[in-house]
Amino acid sequence: MLVVGATGGVGSIVVQLGKAAGATVVAPALPEDEEFLRGLGVDEVLPREGDLITAVRERYPNGVDALVDVVTPYQPTPFDAVLADGGRIASPTNAAGEGPGRTNVMHAATRESLDRIAQLLADGTVKVPIQQTFELPQAPEALGALAAGHTQGKLALRVA
Ligand SMILES: NC(=O)c1ccc[n+]([C@@H]2O[C@H](COP(=O)([O-])OP(=O)(O)OC[C@H]3O[C@@H](n4cnc5c(N)ncnc54)[C@H](OP(=O)(O)O)[C@@H]3O)[C@@H](O)[C@H]2O)c1
Known part of the structure; x- marks a missing residue:
């Protein structure tokens, strides 16, 4: 799972949920953020500067199974070029586009979702x-x- 924007408020939770789901989590980030991200469970930190699509494709020639883009503002993400066939995209900035496997996440708490995140916080799976x-x-x-x-x-x- 590639998380673009992992260091921030949303991304730092996303990477932990990815790890809890069993994903290998990869994130582009600044060098000074690497230790912080590894502490959250990020498996691999890629340079944030430069051509991310090429960097990911060189590392994962078949692409990644999932992309969470929290930085591309309100237009389809260019980073979907790193997706493997059948890969999925989620975004809180409306960057997922439309179609199968593309989810634009909107904050809409339900009892079920709050119960789930409360449990993950209580058992230490996710930290804020x-x-x-x-x-x-x-x-x-x-x-x-x-x-x-x-x-x-x-x-x-x-x-x-
Ligand atoms: N849909 C919803 O319900 C919902 C809910 C919450 C938030 N949001 C939206 O989600 C977005 C993220 O919110 P947030 O609170 O997580 O913001 P944030 O704390 O600013 O996190 C964004 C992170 O992405 C980093 N970043 C920027 N460009 C990058 C790049 N090219 N590669 C890697 N990292 C990059 C930023 O670094 P810098 O600090 O260096 O820029 C920052 O660390 C915002 O647009 C917010 O409005 C939507």
Whole structure:
């Protein structure tokens, strides 16, 4: 499973869910993020700069079975060129396109999905990586950091 955008808030959870499902997880990332990603279970980190499609195809000539793209904004992902025949794509940024095996994920919690993620959190399968926690009065600072900075996992706001 290739995860593009693995370092961020969504991707850092996606890679853990991939590992829990038994996938070999591959992610393009910055060198300084490699240790963080390996700590989440990422099996292989590829350079983020350069031609990702060529890099993946050289490493996996038959392509990858699954792609999660959390960075391509609201247009079909160019990275589907790395998919193996029958491979699947999911994206929270509407980058999956349309058709069989393509899923644009929208936040829509159900009791069933919340129960499932609660269990994965409770048993330690999934952790929520928090780079920094801000107190409520620091909310503007937190938003500024979110907009301007490169975050490993999530920034948190303490409300109680
Ligand atoms: N559909 C939904 O319900 C839903 C729910 C939540 C989020 N979203 C959307 O999902 C997207 C991701 O959210 P997020 O909270 O995870 O954002 P985020 O924390 O900013 O994570 C995105 C990550 O991707 C990295 N990145 C950017 N370009 C890359 C590339 N070419 N290769 C590898 N990594 C790259 C970013 O690095 P830099 O920091 O260096 O840019 C960042 O670490 C956002 O567009 C958000 O609006 C949708």
